[in-house]
Amino acid sequence: MMHNNIKNIMLFCDHTPHRKLLLESVQKKFPGSHIIGIMASNVNLERMEIELIGETILLNTSRLFLLFRDKNLWYLRKKHIDLLILPFDGFRYRMVAAVLKPEKCEAWTGYLQTISIPTTALAGNFHLLISRVNGLMQLLSVFGSCVATSIKHNILYNSTGRIY
Amino acid sequence: MRLAFIDHVFTWPPVGGAPLDLYHTITHLQKMGHQTELFYGRIPGNPLEQEVNESLLSFKCTAIPYYEDNYSIKTLANKYKKAIDAYEPDVVFQCFSFFVKPHLSHALQEYPQIGRYYAYEPFCPRDYRLFKNGATCKYNFLNTRNICNWCTLKSMWRNILTGFPNPYIHEYLKTRAYSSAYYNLLCSTLESYSSVIVNNQFTKKLLENFNSNIIIAGGGVDLKEFEYSPLDSRQPEEKIIVLMTGRASDPTKGLDILIKAGKLLSLNRNDFEIWITDSNTTLNYPWLKQLPWQPSSQVSELYAKADICVFPSIWEEPFGLVALEAMAVGRPVIAANSGGLNDIVVHEKTGLLYDRNNDAALAHHLEFLIENKERRIQMGQAGRARVETEYTWDIVMERSYEKAIYEAIRINHDAQ
Numbered sequence: 001m002m003h004n005n006i007k008n009i010m011l012f013c014d015h016t017p018h019r020k021l022l023l024e025s026v027q028k029k030f031p032g033s034h035i036i037g038i039m040a041s042n043v044n045l046e047r048m049e050i051e052l053i054g055e056t057i058l059l060n061t062s063r064l065f066l067l068f069r070d071k072n073l074w075y076l077r078k079k080h081i082d083l084l085i086l087p088f089d090g091f092r093y094r095m096v097a098a099v100l101k102p103e104k105c106e107a108w109t110g111y112l113q114t115i116s117i118p119t120t121a122l123a124g125n126f127h128l129l130i131s132r133v134n135g136l137m138q139l140l141s142v143f144g145s146c147v148a149t150s151i152k153h154n155i156l157y158n159s160t161g162r163i164y
Numbered sequence: 165m166r167l168a169f170i171d172h173v174f175t176w177p178p179v180g181g182a183p184l185d186l187y188h189t190i191t192h193l194q195k196m197g198h199q200t201e202l203f204y205g206r207i208p209g210n211p212l213e214q215e216v217n218e219s220l221l222s223f224k225c226t227a228i229p230y231y232e233d234n235y236s237i238k239t240l241a242n243k244y245k246k247a248i249d250a251y252e253p254d255v256v257f258q259c260f261s262f263f264v265k266p267h268l269s270h271a272l273q274e275y276p277q278i279g280r281y282y283a284y285e286p287f288c289p290r291d292y293r294l295f296k297n298g299a300t301c302k303y304n305f306l307n308t309r310n311i312c313n314w315c316t317l318k319s320m321w322r323n324i325l326t327g328f329p330n331p332y333i334h335e336y337l338k339t340r341a342y343s344s345a346y347y348n349l350l351c352s353t354l355e356s357y358s359s360v361i362v363n364n365q366f367t368k369k370l371l372e373n374f375n376s377n378i379i380i381a382g383g384g385v386d387l388k389e390f391e392y393s394p395l396d397s398r399q400p401e402e403k404i405i406v407l408m409t410g411r412a413s414d415p416t417k418g419l420d421i422l423i424k425a426g427k428l429l430s431l432n433r434n435d436f437e438i439w440i441t442d443s444n445t446t447l448n449y450p451w452l453k454q455l456p457w458q459p460s461s462q463v464s465e466l467y468a469k470a471d472i473c474v475f476p477s478i479w480e481e482p483f484g485l486v487a488l489e490a491m492a493v494g495r496p497v498i499a500a501n502s503g504g505l506n507d508i509v510v511h512e513k514t515g516l517l518y519d520r521n522n523d524a525a526l527a528h529h530l531e532f533l534i535e536n537k538e539r540r541i542q543m544g545q546a547g548r549a550r551v552e553t554e555y556t557w558d559i560v561m562e563r564s565y566e567k568a569i570y571e572a573i574r575i576n577h578d579a580q
Binding site: 018021022025026028029089090107108109110113114115130131132133134135136138139142143145146149150152 | 207209210211212214231309310313314317320321324325326327328329330331337340342343344
């Protein structure tokens with residue numbers, strides 16, 4: 001899809017550390033697009049952020065159970081969304097993407113590149129599972145190295161902290 | 165001289181003090197007759213990347229794209245080497261970058277190199293702040309690698325598990341910064357620099373075992389940008405304005421200490437107002453005013469409106485440029501005795517220092533300056549004089565960078 005075809009963008013504006021940067025980046029990449037901000041009721045937006053968002057819709061994303069009971073989620077489903085941007089990645093957000101059925105879904109998590117996310121529940125969550133497995137492998141590699149270093153120097157980490 | 169600067173995380177307009185410091189360093193060295201070029205890393209295709217607007221810079225820049233499908237540290241180092249070789253510099257400055265810095269330094273070992281550290285990058289792989297549980301961490305990666313590795317893993321594991329780590333953690337994984345090989349490379353890199361430029365005495369002490377030529381040069385102030393503004397003679401009904409600039413929402417900056425001091429002060433008086441540059445958090449106190457974050461071009465006006473400036477940092481503040489800016493405008497500074505602030509503020513002359521985390525002491529100093537207009541004026545004038553004689557960019561450049569450059573050339577010449 002070409003950038004100029006993207007008119008309606010939906011974006012989660014929850015307690016994202018990089019929310020302001022995210023909004024500015026969306027505005028810059030898709031100038032003139034209509035941004036629908038989804039947020040919890042306790043989120044305070046700055047004036048500059050409010051100016052960038054065309055429409056705000058309250059949605060309780062704190063628990064999956066509460067999210068699916070929220071009437072606004074089903075209201076949003078009726079809207080035509082060209083692009084859904086997720087500031088976090090995870091099962092809950094992938095399920096939201098599956099319900100809202102946007103034309104395209106991307107995670108802008110601060111990773112080196114944007115991550116394109118399949119918009120069906122099965123494909124989306126399979127994609128998530130694969131990335132989690134990759135993450136686990138990397139984690140095990142770091143963990144193994146830390147253990148090996150500790151054993152090598154005959155010092156196991158403890159809370160009092162022995163000097164290497 | 166032909167000088168090359170490598171900064172893997174440079175942004176412009178600046179986000180934080182490091183790019184600002186580098187900008188002034190390069191422009192002033194250029195003014196002094198050196199040829200300069202900046203080589204910076206960028207990630208094409210990432211909409212969240214803080215870009216570099218080269219049209220706003222007065223020096224030559226070369227962007228090194230570093231994310232591709234076949235991206236590896238070796239190919240990244242080769243890209244930098246190719247670009248640097250084409251420029252043929254006399255000296256290379258290794259500026260702000262995290263885990264790739266030792267790799268880039270190793271790839272460019274044939275050139276005389278000067279290491280520049282802005283925060284605590286070699287000491288704290290967790291987040292380069294050396295700050296844990298509300299205080300300066302007593303460990304450091306160069307001495308206590310095991311402990312720091314576990315601490316880093318504890319803080320990063322959730323992000324690693326997602327499979328999409330943030331760029332900082334991605335770099336940590338990509339460079340295998342948890343391995344013995346990386347540790348050895350880091351140590352040999354620190355030893356290989358002809359000199360290392362750091363911001364404060366604290367950092368110098370941490371590095372002394374690795375390099376004998378460590379120069380303290382925090383930074384400077386542009387006197388045209390921060391013009392002296394005499395303290396206003398306020399009307400009796402007007403409130404004294406206490407200002408805290410910088411990233412007040414950053415937990416290391418000690419906003420809670422200032423709030424506690426404000427509460428203590430408000431028990432006895434209501435003739436003051438505290439202004440902070442943080443509009444992210446909601447704080448409701450009648451004596452507190454929250455301002456949006458100010459770009460560096462507008463912050464000078466803000467200092468001019470204030471009567472007293474406060475910097476209550478609770479970490480080992482690397483430099484404390486904001487204190488220097490406030491002094492340049494002629495404001496007395498109350499600061500915590502942390503890191504670079506210790507070097508900048510002369511106690512009872514240009515301002516007042518107190519033991520960090522001590523809100524009662526801060527309240528006491530605030531009360532003293534609120535009540536003593538004469539001392540405010542004297543300290544403000546002394547602060548300005550100190551900046552004029554010690555901290556203009558020209559002075560900083562001559563005192564430290566010129567020396568470092570010629571030392572690098574001399575050492576390289578002797579080695580040949």
